[in-house]
Amino acid sequence: MYFAAAQSVxxxxxxxxxxxxxxxxxxxxxxxxxxxxxxEQKQKKQPKDRMEQMxxxxxxxIKQKDLEDDRKQRYIKIIxxxxxxxxxxxxxxxxxxxxxxxxxxxSREENQQLREQLDxxxxxxxxxxxxx
Amino acid sequence: xTTYSELAKARPTLKQVSPMSHWFVTIMGVFNILLGFTLxxxxxxNRLSASLIIVNEFSSYTFWGIVFILIGIVKLYAxxxxxxWLSRKSLILGVSIKAMWSVALxxxxxxxxxxxxxTLCWLCIAALQMCCYIFFMxxxxxSFNQRREDR
Numbered sequence: 001m002y003f004a005a006a007q008s009v010x011x012x013x014x015x016x017x018x019x020x021x022x023x024x025x026x027x028x029x030x031x032x033x034x035x036x037x038x039x040e041q042k043q044k045k046q047p048k049d050r051m052e053q054m055x056x057x058x059x060x061x062i063k064q065k066d067l068e069d070d071r072k073q074r075y076i077k078i079i080x081x082x083x084x085x086x087x088x089x090x091x092x093x094x095x096x097x098x099x100x101x102x103x104x105x106x107s108r109e110e111n112q113q114l115r116e117q118l119d120x121x122x123x124x125x126x127x128x129x130x131x132x
Numbered sequence: 133x134t135t136y137s138e139l140a141k142a143r144p145t146l147k148q149v150s151p152m153s154h155w156f157v158t159i160m161g162v163f164n165i166l167l168g169f170t171l172x173x174x175x176x177x178n179r180l181s182a183s184l185i186i187v188n189e190f191s192s193y194t195f196w197g198i199v200f201i202l203i204g205i206v207k208l209y210a211x212x213x214x215x216x217w218l219s220r221k222s223l224i225l226g227v228s229i230k231a232m233w234s235v236a237l238x239x240x241x242x243x244x245x246x247x248x249x250x251t252l253c254w255l256c257i258a259a260l261q262m263c264c265y266i267f268f269m270x271x272x273x274x275s276f277n278q279r280r281e282d283r
Contacts, residue, residue, distance in 0.1 A: 016185050016239045024232025027262075031227050035266045 145214050149270050156264045157207050157219055160226060163257075164204030172197030185243070186236035199229065216270060223265050230258035 147154040171193045187193055203226055210218035237251040 013185050014190060016236060017191065020186055020232045020236040020239070023235040024228045024230075027231035027235075028224055028228035031262045031265055032224055035269065036271075038266050039271045 143214055146216060146219060150268050153264060153268045157211055161204045161207030164200045168197040168201030185240050186233055220269055227261050227265055230261055234258050
């Protein structure tokens, strides 16, 4: 109903004019956006000057050095892991050596006691034999 | 001489940076003024068999004539004062109004056939202006100077 009333107030020509005006503004907006995009593409395509080329060279060198540093970092990490494992292994070997030393000392003491017992038994046997 | 005019003189002209844009803006400025005067004084409304749609009870031939004359004057003034920003704005305003007229003329073809030729001519002018704005018009003096400094 409102639309029909509006239609009666506003003539067809005015309606088409309004549509044209809106279309004109939309087209101008699209043209403006297209112009900006074309300018951006033009800027991208422009050949670089010597200073920019030098900066790019520096950037590439820095990237290369960064890669080298990463490789060194990885190498250091591997060596650290190896060192930790070796330290652990050395600790275990030291423990084993200490245990073996203790066992050796104990065995020597036992041998000494057995030798003394044997000597005592021999002396006792000699004295018993001489007494007969 | 004011600082603004000194700065305007120090800038490169549009003709030096983009000769095609310079000549296009000049031609369109003159064309708009001539078109404006034609719309205001050169049309015998009694001899028109059908309305132009975009010219209705709200907007008369005189109204559009003044609009086109003003746009033409602004275009030529922007070139004279070496104001790239104003050149760009006047050109995009022209694109907007020409697109507006183009759409109305296309409607006019369907409502009352017989104006295809005029519509085609008008579309060509609008397309030329759009292409000039998109491909040949330098962005603005600020970004131009920045690019020159970067180099």
